[in-house]
Amino acid sequence: MTDVSTFDPIPLDVRPAEPARPRLLVTATALASVATIMMFAGLLGAYISQRADVIATGETWLPGGVVIPLTQPNMMMITMVFSVAIMTWALSSIRNDDRPNTYIALGLCVIFGVAYISQTAFLLNLMEMPLSVDFAAGDTIDAWQRAPLFYSIIGGHVIMVIAAMIYLVVMGFRTLGGQYNAKDVEGLYAAALFWYVTVGVYLVIWYTIYITK
Amino acid sequence: MAQNEMTPTDAPSDQSVLERILGTSDHKTIGRMWMLAGAAVLAAGMAVSLVAAIEQISLASFSIAADGDELVQIWSSGRTFTLIGGVVALLVGLATYLVPLQVGSSAIAFGRGANAAFWIWFISVDLLVVSYLLNGGPGGGRRDFVALWALSLGGALIGIMWALICVATTVLAARAPGMTLERAPISAWAFGVWALLGLVSLPILLGQLVLSYIDVRYEYLSSYTRLASAIDSISLAPAIYWLAIPAMGIAAEVVGVHSGQPIRFHKSVMAGIGALSIMAFGGDFLGFAGIARTFDAETELGFKAIAFDNGLLVVALFGALLPLLVIMGLISDSLRSGRASMNPSMLGALGGGALVLLGAIAALLGTIEPIVGFFADLANRTPDVPDFLQLNGTSFNAGVTALVIGGAVLASIGAAHHWAHKIWGRYLTDGLGNLSITAVLLGSLATAIGNIGAGTRSQPALPQIDSSPLSGVELFNAITALGVALALLGVAIFALDLLKTATSKRDDTERWSGHTLEWSTDSPPPLANFAVAPSVGSAFPLLDLAGDESDDGESADAREEVDA
Numbered sequence: 001m002t003d004v005s006t007f008d009p010i011p012l013d014v015r016p017a018e019p020a021r022p023r024l025l026v027t028a029t030a031l032a033s034v035a036t037i038m039m040f041a042g043l044l045g046a047y048i049s050q051r052a053d054v055i056a057t058g059e060t061w062l063p064g065g066v067v068i069p070l071t072q073p074n075m076m077m078i079t080m081v082f083s084v085a086i087m088t089w090a091l092s093s094i095r096n097d098d099r100p101n102t103y104i105a106l107g108l109c110v111i112f113g114v115a116y117i118s119q120t121a122f123l124l125n126l127m128e129m130p131l132s133v134d135f136a137a138g139d140t141i142d143a144w145q146r147a148p149l150f151y152s153i154i155g156g157h158v159i160m161v162i163a164a165m166i167y168l169v170v171m172g173f174r175t176l177g178g179q180y181n182a183k184d185v186e187g188l189y190a191a192a193l194f195w196y197v198t199v200g201v202y203l204v205i206w207y208t209i210y211i212t213k
Numbered sequence: 214m215a216q217n218e219m220t221p222t223d224a225p226s227d228q229s230v231l232e233r234i235l236g237t238s239d240h241k242t243i244g245r246m247w248m249l250a251g252a253a254v255l256a257a258g259m260a261v262s263l264v265a266a267i268e269q270i271s272l273a274s275f276s277i278a279a280d281g282d283e284l285v286q287i288w289s290s291g292r293t294f295t296l297i298g299g300v301v302a303l304l305v306g307l308a309t310y311l312v313p314l315q316v317g318s319s320a321i322a323f324g325r326g327a328n329a330a331f332w333i334w335f336i337s338v339d340l341l342v343v344s345y346l347l348n349g350g351p352g353g354g355r356r357d358f359v360a361l362w363a364l365s366l367g368g369a370l371i372g373i374m375w376a377l378i379c380v381a382t383t384v385l386a387a388r389a390p391g392m393t394l395e396r397a398p399i400s401a402w403a404f405g406v407w408a409l410l411g412l413v414s415l416p417i418l419l420g421q422l423v424l425s426y427i428d429v430r431y432e433y434l435s436s437y438t439r440l441a442s443a444i445d446s447i448s449l450a451p452a453i454y455w456l457a458i459p460a461m462g463i464a465a466e467v468v469g470v471h472s473g474q475p476i477r478f479h480k481s482v483m484a485g486i487g488a489l490s491i492m493a494f495g496g497d498f499l500g501f502a503g504i505a506r507t508f509d510a511e512t513e514l515g516f517k518a519i520a521f522d523n524g525l526l527v528v529a530l531f532g533a534l535l536p537l538l539v540i541m542g543l544i545s546d547s548l549r550s551g552r553a554s555m556n557p558s559m560l561g562a563l564g565g566g567a568l569v570l571l572g573a574i575a576a577l578l579g580t581i582e583p584i585v586g587f588f589a590d591l592a593n594r595t596p597d598v599p600d601f602l603q604l605n606g607t608s609f610n611a612g613v614t615a616l617v618i619g620g621a622v623l624a625s626i627g628a629a630h631h632w633a634h635k636i637w638g639r640y641l642t643d644g645l646g647n648l649s650i651t652a653v654l655l656g657s658l659a660t661a662i663g664n665i666g667a668g669t670r671s672q673p674a675l676p677q678i679d680s681s682p683l684s685g686v687e688l689f690n691a692i693t694a695l696g697v698a699l700a701l702l703g704v705a706i707f708a709l710d711l712l713k714t715a716t717s718k719r720d721d722t723e724r725w726s727g728h729t730l731e732w733s734t735d736s737p738p739p740l741a742n743f744a745v746a747p748s749v750g751s752a753f754p755l756l757d758l759a760g761d762e763s764d765d766g767e768s769a770d771a772r773e774e775v776d777a
Contacts, residue, residue, distance in 0.1 A: 023386050024322050024323070024382055024386050024387065027322075027381075027382045027385050027386040028322065028323060028378050028379075028382045031378045031381055031382065031409070031412055032378055034412060034413060035374055035378075035412045035413070035415070035416045036416065038412075038413045038414075038416040038417055039416035039417065039419055039420040039423075040420070041417075042416065042417035042420040042421070043420040043423070043424065046420075046421075046424070131431040131432055132431075132432055145424065145428065147427075147431075147432065148424050148427040148428040148431070148432060149424060151427055152420070152423045152424045152427055155427075156420075156423060
């Protein structure tokens with residue numbers, strides 16, 4: 001039998017572990033999210049401003065023959081809003097240590113992301129927004145940044161969705177590897193935060209570009 | 214576990230130097246890399262700026278540049294390398310090295326990310342050089358390399374922002390037990406605020422560069438003026454005060470140590486730094502003024518968008534002066550009540566603070582035009598501002614920027630002297646330090662005087678050669694060129710001193726020590742920074758320690774006073 005009175009589970013010469021640093025990933029993700037929001041805010045501000053300048057000259061903002069249909073943007077909006085509910089399901093599942101449901105929810109989120117990208121590509125093909133300004137067709141010089149702004153914002157958001165999906169997949173694998181569980185969900189929280197911000201940015205783009213046109 | 218992001222790793226010692234610097238997550242190695250690269254790029258950027266300044270002395274003909282486009286390229290490259298490649302990199306290096314030590318952390322948050330940030334910045338700056346050399350840049354004639362310019366400048370910004378995320382996360386989430394934010398050392402607080410402001414300011418510039426890239430790549434309707442002005446969103450007052458934030462933090466910290474009297478009203482200094490950051494962010498609001506203009510156009514409520522722009526500018530410029538005065542006042546109080554010993558650290562800190570303050574005062578000249586315009590608008594008459602006071606959009610802006618950048622460079626040199634032993638285990642040379650600080654100080658002043666003087670003669674902000682040049686600007690432009698040459702001399706001396714120190718013998722004597730945690734560990738610190746994880750009970754943990762040892766009651770009173 002082990003002599004309990006002499007058993008020392010922690011040798012004295014071992015340096016105590018440094019206290020765990022909570023919320024590093026969440027903090028850094030929040031900071032990255034703020035930076036991303038500011039980038040889109042700057043671009044959208046320029047878009048709105050330039051659109052107003054062109055409209056003030058009596059011209060139309062969109063070039064002749066280009067129409068922004070509402071079906072695809074609305075479907076993309078619904079897809080993204082659904083993904084928020086799915087992400088909340090993933091977080092709720094991991095908090096209950098329900099791994100199968102966590103993986104299903106994370107997988108669905110990624111699929112929703114792919115669906116969003118696919119719909120965006122379809123929409124851009126449908127719109128065929130020309131990259132150049134056609135002065136002969138009545139474009140004014142004020143419209144010269146129209147296409148670069150449009151593609152910067154839409155393309156930038158697609159990149160943001162891809163980044164959010166990669167983040168989700170990495171955190172999903174970390175969860176699969178046992179790094180995150182009901183007691184420590186920081187990584188998934190961080191990935192979810194970035195996903196929510198991605199959806200929030202899309203809602204602003206949806207209203208600013210697709211609805212108010 | 215979150216601890217993974219906080220575990221520093223260093224490459225095994227049998228690896229080559231290249232393998233070691235590529236593989237390290239030790240913030241000290243990464244910080245040194247930023248500082249050395251930053252000092253080198255700063256010197257190179259200022260050398261290019263000198264060429265542009267010499268070319269501009271006589272505006273009637275070209276002597277160095279082949280044509281106007283090439284002059285714009287030279288001017289733009291000098292400005293970009295000085296700011297993005299030099300000053301910001303120096304400050305990122307100092308922050309990466311010092312912040313984890315000051316907040317009592319064993320490592321910087323996301324050490325590998327911090328290393329990746331450096332290499333992204335470094336490679337991007339190299340590509341930036343390539344783009345300028347191959348006729349890219351704002352005035353460039355080769356479209357692909359103009360696109361490369363936008364891409365590489367964007368890459369450099371991403372590297373800087375990534376590094377800022379690591380710094381800000383360390384300040385916010387990796388402080389030692391007991392160290393609340395209000396107990397953080399002033400310079401760590403300043404670097405944290407600086408990082409946060411950078412993370413909301415730089416993305417706006419990044420957005421502009423994305424836009425420029427797509428435009429140049431597919432359409433190319435951007436004028437060189439627009440491309441060259443892209444960096445204005447961070448280089449004009451009040452946005453340029455972003456660089457003043459760490460400069461003021463360093464000044465307060467260094468003066469507190471070398472005068473023997475820590476800054477009183479610690480929290481007031483912190484509040485001042487926070488207020489300064491809000492005013493510096495005011496510059497970014499100007500970018501959103503377009504939304505106000507839209508509001509005006511769409512609602513027809515008579516909202517005065519231009520008045521809104523100008524009002525924000527005036528508020529931000531005046532608003533920035535107050536916190537600067539408070540911080541400099543408290544620094545002066547320490548100098549008065551302490552036993553100041555003049556050395557390069559003190560000279561750099563005080564010179565840096567003074568130049569920033571001077572820049573903020575000079576910037577107020579730019580408010581005359583909008584204020585007069587506002588009252589003229591109210592009275593429904595045409596504004597009547599004398600020509601010499603119509604300064605916005607002239608080289609006056611470059612004069613104010615030169616003062617603030619000069620202040621940040623001086624503070625960085627002062628900081629390098631102050632923490633040299635902690636960083637390299639050696640001291641920088643006092644004689645060379647005094648020389649470099651004096652040269653940068655005088656050079657910045659002369660550059661500012663030259664630019665502001667030429668601005669009063671309506672010299673445009675962007676360089677241009679004119680067949681009928683403005684009268685009386687040659688003298689001012691010559692003063693500017695002399696100033697840039699002097700500042701370059703100072704930076705070159707500093708860079709040489711850094712190299713000399715890095716290759717000299719180690720010095721084990723401690724000439725001074727501060728009141729914050731970095732002074733409680735070896736110089737340079739070991740891989741995990743502290744032998745025992747520290748915990749603190751005030752903003753001056755080492756003063757606490759000294760007080761406990763002496764136990765005379767007097768030091769406790771002093772601590773309460775400075776901690777108020």
